[in-house]
Amino acid sequence: MEVGIQLATSSEAWKIVQRTEELGFNHDWFYDTQLLCAAPFLAMAAAAMKTSKIRLATGVLIPSNRIAPAAACAFASLNQLAPGRIDFRGAGVGKSFAKRGSDHQYFDHGDDFGNGQSRYVCGEQIGC
Numbered sequence: 001m002e003v004g005i006q007l008a009t010s011s012e013a014w015k016i017v018q019r020t021e022e023l024g025f026n027h028d029w030f031y032d033t034q035l036l037c038a039a040p041f042l043a044m045a046a047a048a049m050k051t052s053k054i055r056l057a058t059g060v061l062i063p064s065n066r067i068a069p070a071a072a073c074a075f076a077s078l079n080q081l082a083p084g085r086i087d088f089r090g091a092g093v094g095k096s097f098a099k100r101g102s103d104h105q106y107f108d109h110g111d112d113f114g115n116g117q118s119r120y121v122c123g124e125q126i127g128c
Helices: 013-022 040-050 068-081 095-099 105-121
Strands: 004-007 027-030 055-058 086-088
Touching: 004 013, 013 027, 013 040, 027 040, 040 055, 040 068, 068 086
Parallel strands: 004 027, 027 055, 055 086
Antiparallel strands: none
16 A cells, blocks of 8 residues: 655754655645645655655646746656656646636646646746
8 A cells, every 4th residue: 555645845844744744655746726825746756755655746737827848847857756656646727726717718728637637747848
């Protein structure tokens, strides 16, 4: 069984990730909520540099706020810090956006966003 947590991103998040790795957790996911938390890629980079085994991922990226090439470049850069430990867990509108009564217009871009992410992270197009 795999065990992990999802945490609010902050400048101190790496300390939590370091502790969850010590406790034997398999993965930690970082929120992508620009209005509520710090930047997930920066927090993941700090955690990657302070750990050696635990897998790191964003919980869900929001395509309307993160274009695929820039996000893919961030994932590829993270993968250089922690080879094989960085995961992409999906794209969506984000909970706070959905609560405002959205018609979910950005879901249409999710498949293209995810497919583009996979190609970049897997090495097909890593130019940043």
